Amino acid sequence: xxxxxxxxxxxxxxxxxxxxxxxxxxxxxxxxxxxxxxxxxxxxxxxxxxxxxxxxxxxxxxxxxxxxxxxxxxxxxxxxxxxxxxxxxxxxxxxxxxxxxxxxxxxxxxx
Amino acid sequence: xxxxxxxxxxxxxxxxxxxxxxxxxxxxxxxxxxxxxxxxxxxxxxxxxxxxxxxxxxxxxxxxxxxxxxxxxxxxxxxxxxxxxxxxxxxxxxxxxxxxxxxxxxxxxxxxxxxxxx
Numbered sequence: 001x002x003x004x005x006x007x008x009x010x011x012x013x014x015x016x017x018x019x020x021x022x023x024x025x026x027x028x029x030x031x032x033x034x035x036x037x038x039x040x041x042x043x044x045x046x047x048x049x050x051x052x053x054x055x056x057x058x059x060x061x062x063x064x065x066x067x068x069x070x071x072x073x074x075x076x077x078x079x080x081x082x083x084x085x086x087x088x089x090x091x092x093x094x095x096x097x098x099x100x101x102x103x104x105x106x107x108x109x110x111x
Numbered sequence: 112x113x114x115x116x117x118x119x120x121x122x123x124x125x126x127x128x129x130x131x132x133x134x135x136x137x138x139x140x141x142x143x144x145x146x147x148x149x150x151x152x153x154x155x156x157x158x159x160x161x162x163x164x165x166x167x168x169x170x171x172x173x174x175x176x177x178x179x180x181x182x183x184x185x186x187x188x189x190x191x192x193x194x195x196x197x198x199x200x201x202x203x204x205x206x207x208x209x210x211x212x213x214x215x216x217x218x219x220x221x222x223x224x225x226x227x228x229x
Contacts, residue, residue, distance in 0.1 A: 006153075034217060043115075043202070044154070046217040089154060098144070098167055099218065103153035 002027040002094045006102025014110050019080050021105045023090035024072040030094030033066060033073050038104075039086045047088075048075070080109045113137070115221035117203050123227045124193055132188040132224045136205030143186050144218065145178060146202045154202065160186060161209055193228045200225050 003026040013019050025033075034049035050057045050064045050073065057064050061080075066073040073092075077084055087106050091099040116135045124130050136143050145157040156170040160180045171177070175193075180186040190197055204218040 036220075043220040043222050045220070049217065098156055098159055100156070101146075101154040 002030060002092055002100040004090060004092050004100045004102045006090050006105060008105060009103065010106045010108070012108045012110065013080050015080060015082060017080055019077045019084070019107055019109075021075045021088055021090070021107070022072060023074070023092070023102050024070075025092040025094070025100075026071065027092065027094030028068075028071065030071075030092040032093040032099070033064070034091050034093075034099065035062075035064060035075050036089045036091070036101075037086045038089065044089060077107075080107075082109050082111050085109045115203055115205055115219050117201075117221040117224050119224060120222065121225045121227075123229065125229050126195060127192055129189065129191045130193055130226065132190075132201050132226070134186045134188070134203030134205075134221055136184065136186070136203070137207075137219055138184075140205035140207050140219070141183065142206045142209055143180060144204045144206075145186070145188050146204065147199045148202055148223070149199045157188070157201075190226075193226075195228050198226055198228045 006023045031052040035047050036044035037047045038044040048059050048062050048064050050066050055066055061078045063076045085108050087104045089104050090102040093099045118133045143160040146154040148154055158165055158178050159167040162183045163180050175191045178188045200223040202223045203221040206218045
């Protein structure tokens with residue numbers, strides 16, 4: 001089945017800095033890659049997703065890049081703000097068709 | 112509209128007791144998923160429903176865990192003879208389309224049930 005590795009497990013940045021979270025996947029048939037944000041005590045919510053037919057997608061301060069050859073994708077957050085502090089999960093949906101999630105990255109943005 | 116709801120929000124039980132966790136998906140969503148999230152861990156897939164059938168039960172950790180879905184809507188996750196290692200947040204999610212559908216997109220998560228087994 002699919003295996004998703006996510007790094008780092010914890011990321012601490014200063015307000016205004018950029019943050020990058022990286023994920024790798026194992027199933028070359030994976031075709032859908034969502035990113036979820038989970039604030040403390042709340043439910044995960046989709047913030048951005050990308051499909052395998054594009055290499056990059058942007059939405060204001062967040063962007064996701066996908067390298068199918070290397071089987072990795074990354075989340076980029078620019079001009080970080082304290083409200084960006086949360087746990088971020090990547091996921092990949094492949095041949096098994098159930099999204100497989102990474103273990104999460106705890107992002108801390110210091111004011 | 113209403114999102115995914117789960118009940119109870121918190122459940123404390125004694126080791127050896129049975130518990131039932133409920134999930135109400137978004138109306139019209141055909142796919143429903145159960146995940147388990149242990150402290151500081153990722154989302155561990157348990158079971159997936161398409162309509163009332165469960166094509167994928169591969170994530171259920173033992174035969175103490177079972178789930179059903181009726182009327183293509185509400186789902187119940189049952190844990191029998193609970194153990195301390197069952198303590199976790201149990202999340203339910205639903206999606207409009209089957210994950211096999213090329214138009215498949217996001218999963219909508221419920222707020223979770225925090226289960227504590229003493």
